[in-house]
Amino acid sequence: MIEQLNEQLALTATCPKGLEGLLAEELRALGASDTREQPAAVHFSGSLELAYRCCLWSRLANRIMLRLEQVRISSAEDLYRAVAAQPWERHINPSGKLWLQFSGTNREIRNSQFGAQKAKDAIVDRLRRDSGARPVIDKQNPDLTVALRLQRDRLDIAIDLSGDSLHRRGYRTHIGAAPLKENLAAALLLRAGWPQIAAEGGTLLDPMCGSGTILIEGAMIAADIAPGLLRDSFGFERWLNHQSDIWNQLREEALERRRRGLERELPEIRGYDADAKVLFAAEANIARAGLERQVRVSCRPVAAFKVPSHREIKPGLVLTNPPYGERLGEQEALRETYAELGRQLKSEFGGWLVGIFTGNPELGFETGLRSHKQYQLYNGSIPSQLLLFHVRQQSAESGAEEGARKLSPEADMVANRLRKNLRNIGKWAQKNNIDCYRLYDADLPEYAAAIDLYKSVDGQVSAHVQEYRAPASVDENKARSRLRDLVRAVQLVLEIPQRNISIKERRRHSHKGDQKGGSQYQKQADSSAASIWVTEHGAELEVNLRAYLDTGLFLDHRPVRRYLREHARGKKFLNLFCYTASATVQAALGGCEQSTSVDMSKTYQAWSARNFRRNNLDPYRHQLVEADCLQWLASAQQNRRAHYDLIFLDPPSFSNSAKMRGVLDIQRDHATLVRQCMSLLAPGGMLVFSNNLRSFKMDESLVTEFNVENLPLLDKDFQRNPKIHNVWKIQAK
Template identity: 85%
Template structure:
């Protein structure tokens, strides 16, 4: 095997950047992130080290090849072309993991069967023997992933998932996976706190996973040491001379780590039964002297008094309840936790991981950072706090900041209500960017959008609407200040995390949306259904992501598998990213702005889109459509067109008026459609009326694509799907 090998490490969603950082620390060369995985390169010894030392990965895969396939016969030939006799004894035990589909291979079980036949047939031709198929203790596990028409073929070096450390034989009612627990500790800064001698406490420790993972980090214990075996140990190419020194090194580091005096690591729980499970897990991990648990309710949670304890980290994963009655009962538990933390833990850092952020707010603590993660399939948040010791003067000052006028309190109450409704809907739907407020109170005429970055920070985008002519300018500005105060109070945000746009002072003529509004602005990345998209709340009038089009992009993604896709007036090409991740085989995205083309390119690169298959074109869409009629007739299966209502940009040959010009644009797009194709046409002109001749000439269906957070404003956009009349 070559010295430099390509590998893929999989992980839970939301941990990609942490895993990439960990892999680099372990010695990986270049790394490339994709949803729930990181690609990296290095030696076989590096792969062994990652299996032994990665606290975050689920699996480590050795990539054997990547091939283009169209159907089942292509799949068979591609898999049969791998020299499997070099990887498994023909009479050994084989297991296959197959994920993904395409137009021809529509069932992963069928794909797995076809791949299994290819491997077995090749081995039987080579030796006359065939392997047994069994998922229990296989000699080789083959991992195949089909995305669009690309098949990745790999060997699973890890065996069972790496989150299964081997110490947890007893679990509580809502277990936290070990690698997710490790991620929470890393996000909360535990390694630095432990190095400084700070303690780790968990007031609702359950079966003790956070405590055990924290102790293993502090004692420099490899998370894979207790595992019975790894997948690579029965692989024909396994090199014991590389593996055994790594294991011996890990054992020595563990011995030295446990000889050191570790910080206080202690857990509590009100349920004595669950503590029996915690004690059994702690003993199996060999950490009885380092980790202690005891029965104590949250109301009695205090700093341990048996030894001098340096302020450190309180980290916990409290229950969050699935039914309303449970949630109401838990609200007091969270409130009690907040009271105890403020009273007993000044100077400590705190992390609360919950699937119900609303309960996290019941602590009455101000989180300075939030991370969006998943506990299994449940969208969750890690809320981080700092408990500060305050002088009497600073307490008076803070109380003054928290005292809101009656007007501001009215707006704050509406924001709180919306967080309980729209915010909870967004969190359950896995939506990290949404509209919280849209002129709900007419005298406070603005829209407020929330953006959760991939790094866990919360940002608010406040867009003021033009006040009625009878409202004095100074009154409108005062109301805007009140609105921002309410946002700061309810969302616990500092000024640097709030962007304010006053639309009434900006002309929309001459491409004002392209002008920078700040020279100090910084972009960040957000997640939308697995796509990572760049957002900038400060630099331009718009943010790079039209939130009202979220369900439109989702709809395009559902239509996209196997299609050739055209995106006109593509803006930052977020719709193309969704279509590509949904399975479109080729795309063209057109916009006349160099700024947006470069922004689109960053979105493409972040989501690992092949630039040869997904083309970005900087051009006037009107001129491009004219030229396209010559040589692209019937070229696209799916077209998305979202033009501005009006544009007279200097870069355009003419003036675009969407009400006047849409019949011509639609006919030009329909000429580019392949048989059976569809055009999704959108615009945001509230007075727009579809041309009657277009409705007679084509099948025109109005699509009610509007999510809950925009239903107060049903005319924010219009969306149609247009097909030829003679096609179903």
């Protein structure tokens, strides 16, 4: 029995294979904690209210399950006893209607139907023993659905709170020949970045819309409509623990959000199909969803697919699920369809993002477009791919876009250097699976800036342009003109929209090389962009390209983090001045047993916590400590706290934060810091000491006292600037 409203429940959301990461992200946004992914499912914790909210709002889940217990069994009798031990009288009236779902086998229970029968007997016998009544088995309209999953000797016992699969929203009564499930359509939209495109007023078009599922799901996302609002019922509504007041409040909130969403001016959402009959199904589904004014469809072949001309259309997303043919003859006939789609996209949709979802990726190549991102998904049991393309602008453009493509002779030099670096550094990065790297660092003195590329987990490429302050001898207007030329060159060469370029002026500090102390990390007043997630060595890390002068991930330390990961297995790890704790994430994924990450900034501690959650790090094993590292170190040394096998010390060059008791000067203070760290090392342990003060000199007494080895940890994208940081391995003699 649910005793308290806020009681934390063990919950599981199931989903189509390949959507686990997206679903985990969605569940966290809804309020879930302790998310843990497994194939086709995500486990999480939350209240009963959260379970209801997930049933109502999840666009990706198939089912939401309340996990009752996990037990070890080996025989049919073990199965019977384990199921009979559950207090079923608290979940269903003895004379109610019951349904069981059983999956899996083991050595003794070799048939899922037999397992279901045994579990049903256990539930019925318990209810009949206590009340004299027994439930009836009813698949169509049960009061309670029990879900049991057997994997080897482990039995999971759960209650299905969703009832019918959540992908059945309730609006699709008419379907085409090859229907796309609603939650898969929503996943395609999310992978293609539709929520952001819609928020910016971008258009959604589907040239082969079929029964309209992609269009309807797109409109529901844009209008903030809960996907479960049209459903007739949910599995929890006749469960004995159902809290109708909570549910009614959530539903009223969703109805109000829908009303407000539909009152807003939504982006243009249109679909086309050459089959007039299938468009009747689309129109019926759109009407049932209550979106006739927001979504329009019309009969048009692919060869006539153009940008709508009746009103000013903002470029956005073309997303479609074309047929791909199961037989060779069908595939050959479809090649021309894909080729025609490619011709129309290239001639009519310059500057648009295109997504093609297909079970035959070879047909995707027939478009003549090169995908910049591919996602492996399943359409039912069929392995499929979502191919994403950026369609290049045509040379006949006008207005601001045309201006962005016209470069001054000087900016042409920058563009040529960027192309050269892309061929060199870009090829190296691609070969080594590096998604974030430095492309340019004041290669041409007149254009003094650093340009870093960040590819997000959804395949979007962004450029982070950090302009170095021009010397006083350079006219300020000339400096601004050079920056504009630089940004145009970036946009032209990288073929990315202006919104994907962030521009910052990096002021020089009195302590050269300082990147971690002082005001350069104060939040910028004009910050407007949300964070993105990027991948490094298998870890997913949050970066923010606009809100701070630095992004949350120091790219020059990439090989340092790799080194720590390679040496972390089985170790107890300490990360001092941890910043956003990306090094700790790498050490944890490398197998460190425990970690402590110390930083005095609330902002960075919260950022670190998000990085930990994203990578499923156990907060009990990986501890975040908000403290002044200088005070923490002194206290740890004095109190003889537990020793560490691996310590990473990466302090700022200079810091006089108001939160600190004193002033940190790394050249002056490093010997003390190093000795304090060495006192916390376990026998055989290692300290990795790093800083980015270019004029830094190691104290000779440390070299005499310890084994000190310089580590040349610089990747190819920073080798032009060998003094960007210093790294040493320090061990006891």
